[in-house]
Amino acid sequence: PRREERLPSACLAYGGTLCGAKKPGHRCALMADADRGFTQGSICLLLPALGMMCSLPDTVVLLHGAVGCGSCAHGINGNVRVGHNVRRGKPRDALWLSTALNEVDVISGGDDKLARAIKEADATYAPQVILVVAGCLPGIIGDDIDGVAARMQPEVNARVLPVHCEGFKTKFMATAYDAVYHALGRHLLPKPGEPIIRDERTVNIMNVSSMGRVDEVELERLVGELGLQANIFPVFARPESLGKAARAALSISTCPTHDDYFLTHLTEKYGVPHIIRHMPIGIANTSQWVRDVGHHFNMDEQAASLIQAEERELKTALEEYLPLFKGKRVFVTAGEYRSLATASLLRELGFEVVGIRSFHYDEFAEVELDKLRAGGTDFSWSVANVQPFEEANLLKRLKPDLFLGHWHGNHTAARLGIPTHVIYNTSYGYIGYRGAYDLARRLYRKLRNPSFTARLQQYGRLPYKDSWYAADPFTFIRSKSGGVE
Numbered sequence: 001p002r003r004e005e006r007l008p009s010a011c012l013a014y015g016g017t018l019c020g021a022k023k024p025g026h027r028c029a030l031m032a033d034a035d036r037g038f039t040q041g042s043i044c045l046l047l048p049a050l051g052m053m054c055s056l057p058d059t060v061v062l063l064h065g066a067v068g069c070g071s072c073a074h075g076i077n078g079n080v081r082v083g084h085n086v087r088r089g090k091p092r093d094a095l096w097l098s099t100a101l102n103e104v105d106v107i108s109g110g111d112d113k114l115a116r117a118i119k120e121a122d123a124t125y126a127p128q129v130i131l132v133v134a135g136c137l138p139g140i141i142g143d144d145i146d147g148v149a150a151r152m153q154p155e156v157n158a159r160v161l162p163v164h165c166e167g168f169k170t171k172f173m174a175t176a177y178d179a180v181y182h183a184l185g186r187h188l189l190p191k192p193g194e195p196i197i198r199d200e201r202t203v204n205i206m207n208v209s210s211m212g213r214v215d216e217v218e219l220e221r222l223v224g225e226l227g228l229q230a231n232i233f234p235v236f237a238r239p240e241s242l243g244k245a246a247r248a249a250l251s252i253s254t255c256p257t258h259d260d261y262f263l264t265h266l267t268e269k270y271g272v273p274h275i276i277r278h279m280p281i282g283i284a285n286t287s288q289w290v291r292d293v294g295h296h297f298n299m300d301e302q303a304a305s306l307i308q309a310e311e312r313e314l315k316t317a318l319e320e321y322l323p324l325f326k327g328k329r330v331f332v333t334a335g336e337y338r339s340l341a342t343a344s345l346l347r348e349l350g351f352e353v354v355g356i357r358s359f360h361y362d363e364f365a366e367v368e369l370d371k372l373r374a375g376g377t378d379f380s381w382s383v384a385n386v387q388p389f390e391e392a393n394l395l396k397r398l399k400p401d402l403f404l405g406h407w408h409g410n411h412t413a414a415r416l417g418i419p420t421h422v423i424y425n426t427s428y429g430y431i432g433y434r435g436a437y438d439l440a441r442r443l444y445r446k447l448r449n450p451s452f453t454a455r456l457q458q459y460g461r462l463p464y465k466d467s468w469y470a471a472d473p474f475t476f477i478r479s480k481s482g483g484v485e
Helices: 046-053 072-088 103-108 111-125 136-141 145-155 175-188 213-225 239-245 256-270 283-296 300-318 336-348 363-373 388-398 411-415 432-448 451-459
Strands: 014-017 034-036 059-064 096-098 129-134 159-164 199-206 229-233 248-252 329-334 352-358 380-383 402-405 420-422 477-479
Touching: 046 059, 046 072, 046 129, 046 175, 059 111, 072 213, 111 129, 111 145, 129 145, 145 159, 159 175, 175 239, 175 256, 199 213, 199 239, 199 256, 213 229, 213 283, 213 300, 213 432, 229 239, 239 248, 248 256, 248 283, 256 336, 256 363, 283 300, 283 336, 283 432, 300 432, 329 336, 329 388, 336 352, 336 363, 336 432, 352 363, 352 388, 380 388, 388 411, 402 411, 402 432, 411 451, 420 432
Parallel strands: 059 096, 059 129, 129 159, 199 229, 199 248, 329 352, 329 402, 352 380, 402 420
Antiparallel strands: 014 380, 034 477
8 A cells, every 4th residue: 555545644845843833723633644746855665665675685676667667776875785794794785677668668568578577677687576666657558567577477487576665656655665574474474374483582673775784793693692582674684574474473673664564564463562662873872772671571771771771871971972962053964764753862962953955754753852942942854855946945944063964965055054964874883872972973073173174165156136135935835625725
């Protein structure tokens, strides 16, 4: 199911304040049916899906569609090579192919071309798994990738898994996570009726393509301190890790936006309990994450002792950085949960959060939103799947001292002379107590020497007129129910 069908509260367009979003009937209240009369850029669900699939070892990603749909895989490849190197001591390129559908295929259909490509991929690369990924084109012309995969399965050695990533079906890129897990879960988990031997000391931890090995090591360390073993999957994990997930004693979420579909399935079909509440970014969030794990295994005292020791050490290590951070204004933009959890961490470090932009909103965000509201101050919060024209307007108004955004989205702030930091880089740590310290250390260096963006502002200009900067940044947001003027 599409994300907006599965989670009816899901929203792609909101502009207002953190507290204003809670006011029913308010001009700027959060509306599930809100959209924009004008949009400037968005993220297709194929991008995050490829980020996950291209990392999988012993796997061929076979894109069924126009050849251009695989172009983003070139940018993903650097992360794939580094990820394999730090985990297995050897860099490995992402292995993806394309059926490169053309005008003739659109008229006559691409099923036969896909069947030949599956045989060629199996014979050439001998993978364990072939992921057949449908883009927009086969979805429009009606190609049956599920039928072709089933027909070709007896003719090849690899497991053939169809994945539906037709971008036109949804504007919620988070549907990509559901689509990939739907495919992996249907084919790689134990079959119904198979005996399951529970491993009472194993905890499932789902990683995302934005989580580097350093973050995985931190989470393994924390559960290891409680005498537990982490089963981390699916990014960079071999297929057997997914099968092992059905035998775990607990699944603990690292990102509710990313994890809920699959963890709910593990609970319903295999009886693996799950906890989806906190993202372990920030001091308080990490401590609550550890506390939840400890409570499930009746180790509340051990968890409390671990939290006390970790917080004491971290707060001592942060002392030298906090004077520089105090009162500095910061703006954050990223995926739903990462943006909110990072904002909470920045508050803990002494920053003043003046604005957050989340790529989408759904019900899982409320836990983190309530933590931010409890801080006692209101500030700008918007929901936008990219939309740099709104971001430029907001940054001109808010004038933050620091901007944290995704690796593809920092250029707007940088051209305005605002020091920027990538909100995720898989070579750096962000998660857990270690991640909080590492981020603080990097931000300290960034603020001590902001000369790069100060110089860039002199030469890099944004394409917007002064009349746009004078307008309401949320002018183009509309709601069918009339909640937004």
